Amino acid sequence: MARRLGVVLFILLSLQLLSSYSVHSRTIVENLPGFDDPLPFKLETGYVGTGQNEDIQLLYYFVESERNPEEDPLMLWIAGGPVCSTLGAFFRENGPLQFDYKKSTEEKPVLELNPYSWTKVLNIIYLDTPVGAGFSYAKSYLASKTSDTLSSKHVYEFLRKWLNDHQRFMSNPFYMGGVSYSGITIPLIIQEIHNGNEDGNRPEINIKGFLIGNPLTDRNIDFNSRIPYAYKVALISDQLYESAKEHCSGDYINSKNALCARDLRRVDECLEFIYDNHILEPVCASSENAASNPLLLQPLSRSWCREDNYVYNVLWANDDDVQRALGIRQGIVKDWVQCNGDHYEIGKNDTDTYSYNVESSLPYHRNMTRKSYRALIYSGDHDSVFPHVGTEIWIQSLNLTVESEWAPWFVDQQVAGYQTTYSHNNYSLTYATVKGAGHTASEYKPKECLAMVDRWFTHNSLKPVYNAIGLLNT
Incomplete structure (x- = not known):
């Protein structure tokens, strides 16, 4: 009886702890354990509540562009999985920091600046969604149950609330970005955004397009x-x-x-x-x-x-000093994990908390070709998880007009991959391979991938840009 009473009291105290937090909270992060100096970029973390009674609390990491945050595009980045934390992308793919593996130990992971961070040219929101990995959480077991379609609705709700709290970024060109399993969910999110804009939801989101790396798009094809x-x-x-x-x-x-x-x-x-x-x-x-x-x-x-190398991410994120510096709500997420057991594999049935209820995002892609969107799809050519072979098949099935034939693109006067561009009315799609890269491309070829996205965002082409005095964009 006493044990049962103790359990009840624990549950009541936990619920009280959860309800005591404000729905929206922000932390300006100036210093992080493992990095000796003050951060030379602007990092903000926070929670935004979504869903019924805002029972889903989504954690984000926002990094302002180091170039021109007032005018550079704003990108919302989600991880694959489908239940993985975006800290993986933050440290290993395109964020401003990375682990110094030569100096790191299990007792003290050491951070260093990433010279090829995409935040040099973009404002990026890294979002932990859906709940189950990272520091996002649900206030009840029922709220933790989600699916491809439901989690996409939560991302759209998050974005509207985030922009209301960050109104100086409302006019920035907005893009969705992600890798792997996000090839299923990103087209759904874009459809949610488009429908919301059509319905007159406020704020209206200035969406211009999307980019997806090494994507799962159609289960049969890929x-x-x-x-x-x-x-x-x-x-x-x-x-x-x-x-x-x-x-x-x-x-x-x-x-x-x-x-x-x-x-x-x-x-x-x-x-x-x-x-x-x-x-x-x-x-x-x-x-x-x-x-x-x-x-x-x-x-x-x-x-x-x-x-x-991935162990350092786990050790760092589970450190109490790190969590305090990031403004993580204490006592809610017991152990930070990069990905949980909902991670999709071929033939896997729905789990207790996640329903893989969209077999293919191709119908959403076809719908987007009738809109004025820009798309960048890229693949590491040594990835056998979702090989470029399948990506090329589903892109061909869109029946777009070829604007530029398959040709190499270069970084430092070396072939960095191959590209081709397509169009349909005001829709534009660039498809690129990244030579020598795996799953996912920017982890293996960070310099090339920074050049790729910078050129695509700025010039709509992966070719280097020249002027009268020489190369502008390498």
Whole structure:
């Protein structure tokens, strides 16, 4: 009886703690543990309440552009997953800080400036959505249940409230941005924004377009593209590929016949020890693959793996001093995690808290081609999670007019990737590959990706810009 009473009291105290916080709160962050000097850029964090009774509290990190915050575009960035924190992007993809891995230890992660931060040319809101990872949270278990469509509505609600609290950015050109699974949700969010503007919702959002890297767009197209991609990069043989294509009829995720299943087992054997985020990097040892290949457990043969660096993000975010500096509400999120168990994999059913209720965002893309939007879709050409092969297939299905043929684009006079541009009336789409990059591109090729987005935002082209005295944009 006493134990039950204690549980009830704990719940009541927790609810009181949650309700005591204001719906909107802001913290101006001037110093961060791990970085010795005052931050040389403007960083703001805060919570915005969304949903019924504002039971969803979404945490954001806002960084002003280092160039011209009054005129540079404003971009709202969301992570993939679908339930991952944007701190991953903040530190590893395009934010103003990164970990100094040579100086960092588990006791003291060390931060340094990222010379290729996109905040040099953009105002960026990094948003932890939906709840389940990072520091965003729900006030009840029921409120934590969400889906592709519902979380998109929450992002739209967040954006309207954020702009009301930051009215000096209302006139800035607005763009949505993200990677991976956000290829499903970003088109939904843009549809919410468009519908809201059409309905006269205030504030009216000055939306101009979107950019998505290494996107999941259509589950059938993107997952089925993995085997053709593996064939193109010589991970499976001609004979095996032709056999699988014939017996599976090109459908490698739904076909059930025995010959297809046999070929797919052989494909799995070929790809089991390939790091799918970047096919040229080492695959990390795990209990699963180590069981079938004991060599992976030998200490001397253990290769460096990219995930080895990710531990610093977890250690840093779970530090009490870090959370106080960021203005995190104490005692609500027990442990910060980069991604939770809702992370999508092929064939995965809905979880207790997330419904993958949009199979394809292609219909939303087709709808956007009838609007005056700009789009940048980019892929790392060594990514086998969502290979460029599938991205090119669904882009072709939009039946757009080719404005510029497939051609290289350059950084420092070297090929950085390939691009082609499309249009339909006032709609424009640039598709680019990033040479040597994986999933996701900016983590592997930060210099090239900064050049890519800067040129696209400024000139609508990835080609370098020249004037009478030489190169302006490298």
